[in-house]
Amino acid sequence: METDFKSNINLLNNTLSSMLEDRYSVAESTRLNHARGEDIFDPVLPIGVAFPESTEEISEIVKVCNTYQIPIVPFGMGSSLEGHVLGVQTGITISLEKMNKIISTNSEDFDCKVEAYVTREQLDEHLRDQGLFFPIDPGAEATLGGMTATSASGTMAVKYGTMKSMVLGLTVVLPNGDIIHTGGRTKKTAAGYNLTNLFVGSEGTLGIITEVQLRLVPIPENIISAICQFENLESAVSTAQEIIQYGISIARIELLNADQMDITIKYSKLDDLEPKPTLFYEFHGSKNANKEAVDLVEEISKNNKGSQFKWAKSTEERKKLWKARHEAYYSVKALEPNARVYTTDACVPISKLAECISFAENKIREYGLLAPIIGHVGDGNFHCFILYNSESKKTHNLIREFSNILITKTLELEGTISGEHGIGINKKEYLVKQHSDNISLMQIIKRNVDPKNIMNPGKVIDL
């Protein structure tokens, strides 16, 4: 058996080397670079890393792996937080990094097709002249293929939705090497099972997403950003809730709690602000519509004792604000050399958000953790950035304990264990807790779409 496996590995290495030449690497440094994402796990080095250039080439690689029953981990930017791209010791990793072409854009129909490794930034750069942009902004520089695989969302979901609603179609290489094209270019379709949305969020366990057809939106005529600071967390969250409940059109509404503001003010040099709970707002629309929305939001904020309501007066000021927001994760990481950050991802109905965030803040104090909070509060989703030393087993256990308690509370409040980061390896047991009655159907799908269990095995669900 052992010998069989070893000789299979040799055969695999030889086959892939002759197929891809220097685009298949067994060098330790390359394997180490593809051994994990931004997660809390120890790196696991794959046998080798392939760098295919086309869907057809991926199909060929998958067929080889299928023959030798070799696991495959698809790898984009490696920004996953839950262990999605952790290597498999007995398998290979397929890096999508050579699949970075924008295949087509249709400015008349607001759609485009990209290869999996194209990032949002790259796409937006390309689209700028056409007056369009892609509105899912997960914060991290991630690939659109990876964002599709994990059903990402981020700061603008409150207005534009998530990958679930922005992906129109996909090219996917199935575990047997077959290439399929799901969905299409139309704004809607009722043509058979919704395979597109089966792959969105499937985390590489059902196939490799190689191309994505995306819906785009027009760059708004007018963009206004503002921030408002509050005396306490409840007032900030109530403000966000009321804005949503009044149906005011807002493109972003992001919370940074007092701890996070303290760190952000120093890291991103926002010296005129105070370390208080703060909402970052952004409005996309016509000048008049924005003016109207802004007036209402200012009124609601003031009714909740919001102070220091500040408009970003220039594009630079606006960019500085959102840069600070996006740097939140890194600002925490920078607090200690060699420290890591574990991120929670609870999401609850908005009416339960104040209770859930307060609960988290209290538990953070109780456990003595350093864990500032940011929230996509318009969607009821928030993250605790828990700073920890990866060497300390004790901290590890403490974090898991805190995480368990927060998950239990989240489920009590009719929330979900993951708003946008997915399951990976890290949240498998929580998935069972939330959706115990769904697991068997998920297993049926996984087992029959991938009967040899070669596609990102051990992620999302156990079989």
Add this chain to the structure above:
Amino acid sequence: METDFKSNINLLNNTLSSMLEDRYSVAESTRLNHARGEDIFDPVLPIGVAFPESTEEISEIVKVCNTYQIPIVPFGMGSSLEGHVLGVQTGITISLEKMNKIISTNSEDFDCKVEAYVTREQLDEHLRDQGLFFPIDPGAEATLGGMTATSASGTMAVKYGTMKSMVLGLTVVLPNGDIIHTGGRTKKTAAGYNLTNLFVGSEGTLGIITEVQLRLVPIPENIISAICQFENLESAVSTAQEIIQYGISIARIELLNADQMDITIKYSKLDDLEPKPTLFYEFHGSKNANKEAVDLVEEISKNNKGSQFKWAKSTEERKKLWKARHEAYYSVKALEPNARVYTTDACVPISKLAECISFAENKIREYGLLAPIIGHVGDGNFHCFILYNSESKKTHNLIREFSNILITKTLELEGTISGEHGIGINKKEYLVKQHSDNISLMQIIKRNVDPKNIMNPGKVIDL
């Protein structure tokens, strides 16, 4: 074998009768009432019709059917156009009509949970006092369970999306009788495979949807409706295209072609209008935002030589306009006693819409069909209402020929064979044409979720 089957039927009838008493009927009239939808097929009478009152009762019925391998057709309002609810001679039909309760509404979070038979009208009536409504309006009086099963959309999808994006979660009875709850109450979730959207559009072939968790939206502060008439179809469609391309916020933009207007003017008594291609508009927003949108739309319409730009000045006038639009299907049906209407459902990228509709109009003339056209033009979706005499085999063949040609053209234009009506029995061969490379994966899912093929067999795909 024959005897086995007959004794199974007897056992089934006895079991269901003792379980449901008078809520299981084998009366011919009841079976006839549940033998088909609004489709072109001859009715097929099921063995009997069950009227369960709860998810648990449906689960029990399904378990019995699973044991005896008896097919099940789930039945809502029967408004399906593609043969989804056509009976199975060797099976039973489960009517959802006793599952008509609104289970809960959360006005703070804009969501609600309903049993499958609740209609949009019933829900909106219930929600009115809370300032909310459900924005998917398929035209026909349909159940929300049926709309979920067929991935319905309709006149307001251009602003609010389709069932795909408005369904947050589901209760489903699986083919083995297991009850599962997918999704939940949060605005977004990345917790495992997206089972919710696997069932949306699955047309009863993977399980019976018994409860639906829905997203709601606030009743807009201001609603404005208007119509504009055009000299030719191209101008009307160009106007719709430009409105979408400018990113103007519009809630409805519906086209009636000259033939349809001719019929509608008479049927719905819109005497001040002419039989010309006409756009019906509706705007949802604040007063100012609507004013702004309306001015832009009026300008675009006039640039395309739109005349008779008319605002509905009162709520009554507005309701009259939209009633006329909704009556379009019935206005065609009323032209001939005992005639039926076959409806096409092509959907293309908006930039291809003028070409596709013109193609359809020309072919309709060429074939000598009576087939007015209405379109959800903001989504690139349009329907030809083909009037026909169900007795005439010749007309049947002519319609199929026209339909084939239109489908071929639609696919050439990167469109989809179904924008919103689904596949049912009627479009199975077209689905293979559009998604030949997807069929095998759809079959894998169907075969393994429903290994005995008892759930609405013969619909969507052949096995």
